[in-house]
Amino acid sequence: MPPESLRCKECKATYPLDARYVCEQCFGPLEVAYAPRADADPSELRRRIQSGPQSLWRYADFLPVAQQPGTLAAGFTPLLRADRLADELGLNEVWVKNDAANPTHSFKDRVVSIALARARELGFDTLACASTGNLANAVAAHAAAAGLDSYVFIPADLEEQKILATGVYGTNLVAVHGNYDDVNRLCTELSAEHDWAFVNINMRPYYAEGSKTLAFETAEQLGFSLPDRVVSPIASGSLFTKVARGFEEWIEVGLLDGQVPTFNGAQAAGCSPVASAFQDGQDFCRPVRPDTIAKSLAIGNPADGPYALGLARRSGGSIDSVTDEEIREGIGLLARTTGIFTETAGGVTVAVLAKLAERGDIDPAERVVVYITGDGLKTLDCARGTFETWEIDPTVASFDQARERLAVAA
Secondary structure, eight states: OOEEEEEETTTOOEEOSSSOOBOTTTOOBEEEEEOOOTTOOHHHHHHHHHTSOSSGGGGGGGSSSOOOTTSOOOOOOOEEEOHHHHHHHTOSEEEEEEGGGSTTSBTHHHHHHHHHHHHHHTTOOEEEEEOSSHHHHHHHHHHHHHTOEEEEEEETTOOHHHHHHHHTTTOEEEEESSOHHHHHHHHHHHHHHSOOEETTTTTHHHHGGGGHHHHHHHHHHTTSOOOSEEEEEOSSSHHHHHHHHHHHHHHHTTSSOSOOOEEEEEEETTBOHHHHHHHHTOSSOOOOOOOSSOGGGOOSSOTTHHHHHHHHHHTTOEEEEEOHHHHHHHHHHHHHHHSOOBOHHHHHHHHHHHHHHHHTOSOTTOEEEEEEOBBGGGGGGGGTTSSOOOOOOSSHHHHHHHHHHHHHHO
């Protein structure tokens, strides 16, 4: 499906495929529109996909750019059946899509791959972004691999691990005194002043398309079939809605049979404008000031919040929030049942999965896919104080005494 134009999600006005992100008529967000593919041959499409590279570029037929050599290979991350997690929650079939296996250990490698490829097609030589951490890592790394200059803007109080994992690539790292919404506002102003490709601003329509590849991979790894339910984190709402769009596109061209899964969104209670709007029955999100350990989800004014609300409601799902303590519990639950150490966003998602299971919202017979979007090594402080280290002398007697003490305490 070749890209045809940029189209406003609200008034449907169309624009050329250049670097823009907002409608000039109604100020609505723009997205990539594709030419119809009514004559698509599903068997030929499947053959092309399965013979493609072991990366997201195997889905080039459904993306707004051609494959670009010389960049980091993102995508094709593991989809793991998590039977021990399912057993603990009283469910039958739970799958964990572990996007921490990407080059910079988060799903942001997907969206940056697409944004960078389109930026090069449009002639940009500098990549930039506003970020809560994972995007900063990805932009710095992919720009370095492609030989492009980069500017990365982050809140000054970001986790140290994410700052270190960004600066190492030689980017221009700018720490802003403010939260993510302040950083994003500044970058929006800068995008009008500099001829740079801000991946999540003037390149946003292309950038957002990278999230569809999570749906494509999930369906392919399930044998070209659909899950019954998806549990996904929500920050801006773009990932949540674009995963659904990915499933829809494959249903439309005959690669999948069925309907879009039930979508459940996950937010931290300290930054839950979408979850609050869902619970209140509203169609809009009231901006909030973030206060949560889940900094990668700490967007107080989510651009795609209304679309996330619409998806949850029409698919029969929900959007829930969990406390910081529940987030830590979610990190531990995933780690001890699957061996996957997730960052706080994954703790949010697993904690919401547990809440849904406890509430009885999930039929035990359902096939559930949970999206883990980042690695726990990015947020190490959240593991502090959650376990005990045995301290002993180098003797068998000291070890035995420690075991006895812990057995009594248990």
